[in-house]
Amino acid sequence: MLKLPSGYSVYTTSASIKKPGRKDIGLIFSDRPAVYSGVFTKNVIKAAPVNICIKRLKDKKNIRLVMVNSGNANACTGDDGYKDSIYLLKELSKKFNVNEDECLPLSTGVIGVRLPVDRMVSSFANLVLDEPEEFAKAIMTTDTFPKYAYKEILIDGKMVTITGFAKGSGMIHPNMATMLGFILTDASISMKISQKILKSVADNSFNKISVDGDMSTNDSLILLSNGASDVEINSKNYDIFYRAILEIAKELSYMIVKDGEGATKVVKIIVNNAYSVSDADKIARTIANSLLVKTALFGNDPNWGRIVASIGYSGALKIDEKRIKIIINDILVFKDGKPTDFDKVMLSNSMKSKENIIIVDMGIGIFNTEFITCDLSYDYVKINAEYTT
Amino acid sequence: MLKLPSGYSVYTTSASIKKPGRKDIGLIFSDRPAVYSGVFTKNVIKAAPVNICIKRLKDKKNIRLVMVNSGNANACTGDDGYKDSIYLLKELSKKFNVNEDECLPLSTGVIGVRLPVDRMVSSFANLVLDEPEEFAKAIMTTDTFPKYAYKEILIDGKMVTITGFAKGSGMIHPNMATMLGFILTDASISMKISQKILKSVADNSFNKISVDGDMSTNDSLILLSNGASDVEINSKNYDIFYRAILEIAKELSYMIVKDGEGATKVVKIIVNNAYSVSDADKIARTIANSLLVKTALFGNDPNWGRIVASIGYSGALKIDEKRIKIIINDILVFKDGKPTDFDKVMLSNSMKSKENIIIVDMGIGIFNTEFITCDLSYDYVKINAEYTT
Numbered sequence: 001m002l003k004l005p006s007g008y009s010v011y012t013t014s015a016s017i018k019k020p021g022r023k024d025i026g027l028i029f030s031d032r033p034a035v036y037s038g039v040f041t042k043n044v045i046k047a048a049p050v051n052i053c054i055k056r057l058k059d060k061k062n063i064r065l066v067m068v069n070s071g072n073a074n075a076c077t078g079d080d081g082y083k084d085s086i087y088l089l090k091e092l093s094k095k096f097n098v099n100e101d102e103c104l105p106l107s108t109g110v111i112g113v114r115l116p117v118d119r120m121v122s123s124f125a126n127l128v129l130d131e132p133e134e135f136a137k138a139i140m141t142t143d144t145f146p147k148y149a150y151k152e153i154l155i156d157g158k159m160v161t162i163t164g165f166a167k168g169s170g171m172i173h174p175n176m177a178t179m180l181g182f183i184l185t186d187a188s189i190s191m192k193i194s195q196k197i198l199k200s201v202a203d204n205s206f207n208k209i210s211v212d213g214d215m216s217t218n219d220s221l222i223l224l225s226n227g228a229s230d231v232e233i234n235s236k237n238y239d240i241f242y243r244a245i246l247e248i249a250k251e252l253s254y255m256i257v258k259d260g261e262g263a264t265k266v267v268k269i270i271v272n273n274a275y276s277v278s279d280a281d282k283i284a285r286t287i288a289n290s291l292l293v294k295t296a297l298f299g300n301d302p303n304w305g306r307i308v309a310s311i312g313y314s315g316a317l318k319i320d321e322k323r324i325k326i327i328i329n330d331i332l333v334f335k336d337g338k339p340t341d342f343d344k345v346m347l348s349n350s351m352k353s354k355e356n357i358i359i360v361d362m363g364i365g366i367f368n369t370e371f372i373t374c375d376l377s378y379d380y381v382k383i384n385a386e387y388t389t
Numbered sequence: 390m391l392k393l394p395s396g397y398s399v400y401t402t403s404a405s406i407k408k409p410g411r412k413d414i415g416l417i418f419s420d421r422p423a424v425y426s427g428v429f430t431k432n433v434i435k436a437a438p439v440n441i442c443i444k445r446l447k448d449k450k451n452i453r454l455v456m457v458n459s460g461n462a463n464a465c466t467g468d469d470g471y472k473d474s475i476y477l478l479k480e481l482s483k484k485f486n487v488n489e490d491e492c493l494p495l496s497t498g499v500i501g502v503r504l505p506v507d508r509m510v511s512s513f514a515n516l517v518l519d520e521p522e523e524f525a526k527a528i529m530t531t532d533t534f535p536k537y538a539y540k541e542i543l544i545d546g547k548m549v550t551i552t553g554f555a556k557g558s559g560m561i562h563p564n565m566a567t568m569l570g571f572i573l574t575d576a577s578i579s580m581k582i583s584q585k586i587l588k589s590v591a592d593n594s595f596n597k598i599s600v601d602g603d604m605s606t607n608d609s610l611i612l613l614s615n616g617a618s619d620v621e622i623n624s625k626n627y628d629i630f631y632r633a634i635l636e637i638a639k640e641l642s643y644m645i646v647k648d649g650e651g652a653t654k655v656v657k658i659i660v661n662n663a664y665s666v667s668d669a670d671k672i673a674r675t676i677a678n679s680l681l682v683k684t685a686l687f688g689n690d691p692n693w694g695r696i697v698a699s700i701g702y703s704g705a706l707k708i709d710e711k712r713i714k715i716i717i718n719d720i721l722v723f724k725d726g727k728p729t730d731f732d733k734v735m736l737s738n739s740m741k742s743k744e745n746i747i748i749v750d751m752g753i754g755i756f757n758t759e760f761i762t763c764d765l766s767y768d769y770v771k772i773n774a775e776y777t778t
Contacts, residue, residue, distance in 0.1 A: 041702075042702065043698060043701035043702045044700075044701045044702070044705075044708045044710075045697055045698065045700065045701030045708065045710050046701075073694075075694065075697075075698075076694060076697050076710070076723070076726065076727060076728065077726075077727055078711075078725065078726040078727040079726075080727075081727075110694070111692075111694025111695075111697070111698065112693065112694045112697075112723075112727065112728040113728075217697075217698050217701060291680070291769075291773070292773055295769070295770050295773035295774045296773065296774065298770065298774045299773070299774025301774065303500075304501065305462075305464065305465055305499070305500025305501045306500075308434055308465050308500070308501075308606075309432060309434065309464075309500065309606050311433075311434065312432035312433045312434030312435075312606060313430075313431065313432045313433070316433075319433045319434065321433075321434050321465070322467075334465070334501075336467065337465065337466075337467040337468075338465060338466055338467040338469075338470075338501065339465065339501040339502075376770060377770060377774075378767045378770050378771070380680075380684070380770070381684050381687065381765060381766060381767050381769070381770060382767070384680070384681055384684035384685065384688070385684045385685065385687045385688025385690065385766075
């Protein structure tokens with residue numbers, strides 16, 4: 001069963017934002033001020049709640065309450081949308097006896113529609129203390145399963161708990177599109193270290209996944225640390241704590257790809273021995289985003305030529321066709337600038353698995369990286385052709 | 390009926406490269422040396438024939454013969470593939486009594502498979518002088534219709550003919566992926582002006598279209614000018630000639646998008662009043678490549694939010710959400726940072742048309758551009774999931 005770190009509780013209610021009667025509001029409450037850090041969409045056009053979260057970060061606020069709604073992104077709603085989110089926080093802060101500027105709003109769903117603030121405020125009367133799994137469900141949109149992970153680790157002889165939630169299945173891109181993520185811990189941590197950890201964790205988890213290459217106006221990943229475990233993170237225990245947070249983030253980001261709109265399989269793209277960090281990143285990202293690679297994966301088609309073509313236009317600085325090796329599910333398919341004599345039928349059969357691994361060895365340097373992507377199926381088109389209509 | 394410029398003829402034959410009995414080799418022959426210029430894929434990994442074409446360009450060769458085959462791209466075939474193309478040219482050059490280095494090879498089709506050179510050489514015995522339309526058919530791969538255009542213009546009192554051919558329907562990207570284009574003219578033109586015209590024409594036609602954002606190893610656009618009309622292009626008649634070439638190139642590139650794999654409609658993306666040329670280009674390109682925009686177009690879904698999100702992550706330097714206007718098929722849908730009160734059903738109905746126009750007015754500068762893209766349908770996935778298997 002999913003556990004929350006000490007001092008946190010979650011609440012849910014239904015404001016019938018998109019579907020009547022559906023639980024669509026979830027709250028995270030901390031019984032004491034939690035140190036807060038966040039990383040947000042790089043999209044220039046940001047939703048109102050994202051702008052509020054960024055303001056709180058700049059103002060170095062500690063956080064007591066996070067309000068999340070699904071069904072409506074409150075994006076492209078102008079100044080009115082900003083006021084709507086602030087108004088909701090004001091109402092909630094009264095109810096929970098906290099300050100308005102200790103509250104964060106996050107929204108996900110359709111773009112360009114005003115939030116039904118009256119219905120939402122009315123729904124606050126029905127907020128109930130709920131199981132953490134129910135919070136994960138309340139924030140889902142096109143997700144087909146709730147996404148959460150948790151971990152208890154012993155640090156300095158005391159137990160620290162880390163619990164993560166995420167939502168997202170479409171508009172997913174290395175830069176974290178339409179993705180909401182929350183990592184809660186009862187460790188005690190400075191604001192500076194918190195932000196440093198979160199930035200690095202995001203770059204190595206949520207920023208290395210891809211579903212469709214689009215980037216939303218609402219992406220947010222938030223880390224709250226309320227210190228209730230009485231364990232302080234310092235230079236000695238930093239590594240173990242960092243690794244635990246990273247593992248949670250990787251688990252959550254993996255789930256997002258697995259739940260990629262219409263995806264039938266998850267594909268790990270491993271790039272080894274690239275000339276630079278940037279080259280490794282560009283190559284993995286380009287393969288992970290290639291529609292031709294993604295449709296070939298859907299069709300169990302060992303079309304290594306599309307992988308080679310992607311490497312070629314990735315923008316990587318150093319590429320020597322003759323040094324590249326490509327291995328799909330343990331079978332070497334390309335070497336010395338040409339295909340090997342591999343068994344196409346056997347490889348195609350192995351590609352039917354729910355997990356595929358493509359290794360690209362550039363043979364030209366020492367830098368490695370790993371991306372997680374998924375295939376592109378008929379259902380991706382179906383889901384996205386029919387979203388608002 | 391399609392006409393060739395003076396001095397050119399085309400030949401075809403079948404080497405059963407991929408499908409038995411299919412016409413899959415087309416030749417362009419000029420009865421005198423033609424000035425040659427070309428622009429090629431920016432993919433670092435280039436097919437053997439592309440490398441040969443680039444070598445001829447560097448060596449400033451005039452051209453007498455162009456050999457094109459469909460069914461096999463001769464890409465990722467190592468040094469052997471290079472030798473294969475050279476061997477074929479040698480055989481052909483004997484037959485047509487020209488020098489081997491006056492011949493260009495171009496290939497399109499599957500990657501990583503050696504050309505069936507013996508079958509191809511045998512097929513040369515059956516080469517027949519053919520109608521120009523048949524050349525256009527012989528170079529098709531997943532194309533559903535042959536692509537050609539021609540134009541006669543009066544320059545300095547004499548008739549100049551320009552005839553263009555193209556093939557391509559998948560792997561199409563602003564950088565001209567798996568696209569072959571040929572523009573033939575009987576004007577007389579210097580090598581320098583020829584290359585200048587072709588580069589500018591490509592940037593304003595083939596480099597402004599997008600089907601799936603992938604870029605092939607084989608893209609090539611070639612201009613041949615054999616001077617048979619006795620009209621010399623100079624600074625006085627340059628403009629009229631340039632415009633005619635551009636029009637042919639635009640017609641051909643439009644056809645490629647129209648024939649985009651699985652496409653049900655063509656969509657013009659017009660970006661006006663951007664801050665810079667580069668911003669206009671980035672914005673148009675990002676919208677044209679967004680899977681979410683393309684699937685919404687397929688579903689006749691006036692989902693302007695996805696257009697706004699694309700603008701936001703386009704990487705354009707200056708974006709002011711409140712100054713952006715978005716017009717879909719003459720209906721203003723977004724203004725002052727929020728949606729207008731447009732009639733969704735009416736707009737959705739208008740989107741069922743085979744031609745859609747999206748205008749994005751950035752309201753922040755004076756630079757305009759235009760891209761041509763298509764929607765993304767189930768059939769794109771089907772075609773590309775089943776290509777090699």
